Amino acid sequence: MTKTIRLALLTSTLLTGAAWAQDVTLTIESWRNDDLAIWQEKIIPAFEAANPGIKINFAPSAPPEYNAVLNSKLDAGSAGDLITCRPFDASLELFKKGKLADLSDLAAMANFSDVAKSAWQTDDGAQTFCVPMASVIHGFIYNKTAFDELGLTPPRTEAEFFALLDKIKEDGTYIPMAMGTADQWEAATMGYQNIGPNYWHGEEGRKALIEGTSSLTDDGWVAPFRQLAKWKDYLGDGFEAQTYPDSQNLFTLGRAAIYPAGSWEIGVFGPQIGGAFEMGAFPPPVPAEGDTCYISDHTDIALGMNAATKHPEEARKFLEWVGSSEFASLYANALPGFFSLNSAPVEMEDPLAREFVGWRETCEPTIRSTYQILSRGTPNLENETWTASANVITGAETPEAAAERLQQGLAAWHAPQQK
């Protein structure tokens, strides 16, 4: 009797074990905790419906901690099967250490241009280790309702931009611009990297800096700092202690007229504003009428495979799907403001997102200047730029002094800059 029960128990355990083995669960590491709902409700069900037997678990961590957390997890062997890739060196380093698998032979890679893949390739472009997902574009989002009320139009040139800010300030109903320096990265990313490409001429300036033919003390690199120094007068009271969420809230509550933005805000702002006012967007103003405009169209997010995953086949299957046009259209529409890098054109519904992506037609795109190669050493140029941009806005450092300091830091380790 007991023997039969034991046998029955044993078989049932074995059977459940077998049933479990059929379903493979892939875990995705990501810093996009804002997107949790979209992954769970839209993206994952679409994949799981088409691929029975593979379950996807989206497990994001907080953006500022992501890199540190991911590195520790990978070292400890507890990281997920799929890794959301930061662009350039952070991921390249992981690939070199053998933490990310080589995905060059993935069929879906054919769907992406070389520029799109450049952020996740070895320096010689021979190996690609992440499937590009999206880029983000910088610009300014404005409160259209407020603009109509004050009879203002979006500026095209630097002079028009400051005239506009003066008018808003004079009127006094709105804080001209919502930005703070407490978090520092706002000043660097939404400030310096947003308006900068117009002055250092996009890719041309960025490449010259990498090759060492121009330096950060050149006019094209100091000019954006001079602009930022002028922003101080148009920010809200106590902007020194204003954090990124504070800025977002100031704008979505309709208290500020202009928000120096990244396109990723589109998906966040829409539901928060809930139709209380209309939003518009304008690209960073050019120095003078007729100048070519440059925008930061930054390759920001991709998906790679943990080299130590236990389910490489399933993970590759998922990555193939991420590289497909089906995913591109799903993702771009679920997350307006994250623009697909897939060569297949994607039809987007969000008008603000269409506005942003429309600048690709008229302006020259570039990526954030500090991301490729230039943040490889110590001191780290990107992090230094954060402090420098915030300092320039608060007035703690002059634009020239900040540029000089950045240049010295870069020349301390970047060989082409050591002349």
Add this chain to the structure above:
Amino acid sequence: MAQRKAFRWHIAVFLAPAVLVYTAIMIVPLFGTLNLSLFNTGEEGRVFVGLRNFATLFGDPRWSASFWNALGNNAWFFLVHMLVQNPVGVALAALLSSPRLRGAAFYRTAIFIPTILSFVIVGFVWKLILSPIWGIAPGMLDAVGLKGLFAPWLGREGTALTTLALISVWQFVGIPMMLIYAALLSIPDEVIEAAEMDGVTGWSQFWKIKLPLILPSIGIISILTFVGNFNAFDLIYVTQGALAGPNFSTDILGTFLYRTFFGFQLQIGDPHMGATIATAMFGIILLGVSFYLFAIQRRLRRYQF
């Protein structure tokens, strides 16, 4: 012939759990860190570099500037605690131990409560209170007509660190208060009565009788404050982020270590330099504690009743 004492096994058995756990989670990692600081990544993997990491930390102008900045900030952070937290703690304890105070239990609890709160809560709450946009601090100052005094304290280079130190004082003032309070209660009534017989009352009683009796407790509190402050990290990280803005004015050794060890944003973590900083912190704390033990504690007079 004296009989050899049998080995007292029970001592080893009773000590074993604590010793084993402490060794596994404290001593081994400590030596691991010290060891890690002697290596660096070279052309072919990890190489032994001796004290070269320390030479970089103290010799390279950038590293040393960051290090001394962090150490200086840390020293100021500690000084504010010593000058504000501990005297206020002693004063509160003296008030609480006064037999005429009503509702002492309530005050004691209320003042101690922030100590048991998480750093994260304290950091966020104060950040909100002091926020120039949503905070209640500007409104409250406005209500008493002192709006002009308000400034975005956490965002200004000159005031951010002091503000954070005072927030930390607010949180932890309960600890010296409790320790001193306990010490004050343990002073026998006979001593106090004898003092009163001799006409030593009020302030002079506190200075001449009570203070010397609680000095050992103040010593312990100072050393706890020292160790706590030089290991501090959480509050700065929560309120100012790992970059310890504005312009590194709130950067202390803990945040400097975190940024270096784990990396930050595009900066990739450097465990070897991180371990070097950790070792330097260990050295500083060791020096401070040794100074206290050998130079101060041995001179403190203890009284037996």
